[in-house]
Amino acid sequence: MDKIKVAVIGCGAIAQRRHIPEYASNPNVELVAFADPVIERAQLMAETYGGSSYASFEELLANEKVDAVSVCTPNYLHAPMTVAAANAGAHVLVEKPMASSEEEAQQMIEAARRSGVYLMVGHNQRLMPPHVKAKEILESGRLGKVLTFRTSFGHPGPEGWSVDGRDSWFFRKDEAVMGAMGDLGVHKSDFIRYLLNDEVAEIAGFVGTIHKEGTDVDDNAVCILRMKSGAIGTLVASWTQYKGGDNSTVLWCEHGVIKIGTVDGDEVIVEKTDGGVETYKVGAMATNEKQVPSGVIDAFVESIVTQTPPTISGEEGLRSLKVILAAFKSEAAGQTIKL
Template sequence: MGLKAGIIGCGSITKFRHAPEYKVNPYVDDIVFYDRNPERAEALAEMFGGTVALSVEDLLDDPSIQIVSDCSSNEYHHIFSTQALLNGKHVLCEKPISLTIEDAKEIIEAQKKSGKVLMVDHNQRFTRTHQKAKEMIDSGALGKVLTFKTTFGHKGPEHWGVNKSNSTWFFKKDRSRFGVAGDLGIHKIDLLHYLLNDNIEQVSAFQGALDKVDEKGHPIEVCDNIVCTLKTKQGRLGTASFSWTYYGEEDNSTIIYCEKGILKVYHSEEYQLQVIFNNGEKENYMLESIQTNDHQTNSGVIDAFIDCILFNKDPVVSGEDALASLKVIIGILEAAEINRVVTI
């Protein structure tokens, strides 16, 4: 008997990632879709051969649904993920885990109480390239990590979102809260924590709504660009840039500078991972290209989530991991606002 999955929210992330990955997972038999716009749920149910729940309560109360993907907009995660866990479902929550530290803690408490799996979709940990980079760092072949820089930018959520317009909820302060920092930045903060096996402890930043306008032609209420300096607990120093205004091409690259050389991740078109040793020797790895908004591939997230449930494994990204990244993003935005260094 296979698993039955429920998906809350039928935007682009469900259409391009969650639904197709559940569809091809051999352990999942059926998908139930819910969206507050019923026609969106119906369209995806037709596309992926699933059924539609008429209300979110119907989905959460259905005892035959064992797993739930919470793909609602950010301000609802703590409501739906908490309810799903307390109703005995395993939950895969989209990032960021929530908009506040208190709400994130509420979800984590619900997970502890329920004993069910909670995984958060920080999908950068799942690429073979990032896993290989982590292996190399952990092996000590390049010595200690000293400094780093990372960036994540594309042309903006209005090109990716379900309604393809600048009325997107990503541009609304009450719904997305963090702008590009919570959309793209939080992925890279989680990645740095994962690659470096370390946590970011101090931050400073500049941010602005430099170019994006809302449906009325006014500058958006959240940042479309943010540039930060970061210091980790172990004393490593780095920079990070997050942008919705990289109009020529997407950039999702990271460079890690170590005592004995450099790791370049998603920096070259040809090689996803490049290692440059301090004696000038180079190693190039062709592993896989990273997902972009224009090039969707299987992220591996759903498969990993299902594996946790079936084989009693720890989630690759726990609620606590997601909370650690959320705290950094909140700190970065505070630093930009008060123009000072903030300790996380």
Template sequence: MLKVGVIGCGAIAQRRHLPEYLNRNDVEIVAVCDFNLERAKEVAKQFGAKHAFQTHQELLACEDIEAVSVCAPNFLHASITIESIQAGKHVLCEKPMATNLDEAKSMVDAATEKGVKLMIGHSQRFMPVHIKAKEILDEGKLGRVLSFQTTFGHSGPENWSVDGKSSWFFNQDEAFAGVLGDLGVHKADLIRWLLNDEVSEITAMYGTLHKNTNVDDHAVLAIKTQKGAIGTLTASWTYYPNENNSTIIYCEKGTLKIGTDEQFGLIVEHQNKHRECYELDKIQSNETGGQTNSGIIDHFVEGILNGTGHSVTGDDGYKALEIVLAGINSANQKQTISL
């Protein structure tokens, strides 16, 4: 039985972490905390947590807690994660793992020194369509990846966050980045993982097209990888009314389409016009009916209980963050950034 605590009781905790912990027979939710103590108490009651605290320090003082989910605003990820590690807890930290690379490295170093596990919440890797797509790409039958386009967009945090339009997502001091840090970082990790490749160059444009905020609500990155593929990454909070969570990968011998068809989550189109259609579980979505098990809590828990560790490490979180920061720098400096 793994005893866990959840730090931050916002939407991601209420819709993903806590329900998925609760669904497991080998997990006990010991405590939750939130700066809004009333919210913490309500969430504790809803998910059967023994304790509700206002500060993470109180939660970390619970000696029986072995692992924590860090679901606080972005600017607190690094400090809370490091405090949790120093308290001897395994950590699942939401993305982006930090607001800069120095913070991210400190998190990785702290986990190594303390001998605990640090996992970053890049949930796209655990979607069945992406797992199957990676299997196909790794087989090599489609040949070398030539280009790609990956997109993650929806109508914005005001329709997702528990705080609506007043959410910290819209405050640069707390979020550090807008949609690039929220959605773009997911696709940055996904492309690295799917292609088994690293990003070498980024040219980006971003802006605030429609939201009343001081962070970006739409961003486009042109990306070149070390193996020579060239593609685009688009992240947006301005996709009204429908969400787009799709990836298309163009290879020498065919095209792989993910999330482009309502019925078939994955379609492979070969040069000879043959099509393979896979009717897999629905891709994770913020829309009504789109909240299926993300797989990320299962992986976190099992990696601890089985001692096998995790496939999304602090190093992976670092590299995804590096891509986001390079995109921001490219847009601000109006030049290509090399990694």
């Protein structure tokens, strides 16, 4: 079969560390083009991996016939770029949060539907081995219903991750739209929906800028969630976990507790109310320091090759985004928001 011709739009940290190397190592893919307003970044990727470089995505789409595109740009550009790529007949993998608003997300979903292409959102938490294992354990039913939970994602902030450091777009509200919630919180709203196979019914959000100076995007959020099933729990997103970042989830169930990512080396721990303890070493979760394959790129390529719609679809991305948008509404209104 012919290789899938892929273009990457935006050549910052997530593209350099995840998308591009993972495409390069996929035997079904040929990387053909890169775009970045800082043309040197696109040129460096083209020199390293082959293909052409462009300073704008419009130019790239006008000059290249591509089968698929990764959109790895500041949040406010996700929607216009996704719509343009879909209109050009390309499948799109977009970074999270998929859009800045519900309306934008709907436009993206509609554009993909109209063109008969796939839209996938880069919610990699679902694909991490400890999370896959935990879902399998839950679905076996042996722990009964999930009653309460906490899920958390925190690190010291984008300045250590972004190619632009403290000058990153992550800190500029007109480009980022949202801070830690768009960066980390939306991963966890997606993950808890997936893990519990449930939707958020109601949310109370405390969202604010506590410590990062010179920015008006949120650097911390603590949210209380009530799920449709009745389970209640917390969701935390933080850019100020300067020592010991957190990417853990704990579920208290009728017959025991599941701890995910709480102990290094034992990625999933099940402690049963009858005294039994099980530990699973299933492989680490990806962190900014330790890039294990995210699984997202391979899943996207697999969808295209097998002509199977992606499970982490635009619709799924929108459901996870709605939770985060509701948390901002809750903060602004000082009350719980029903979804």
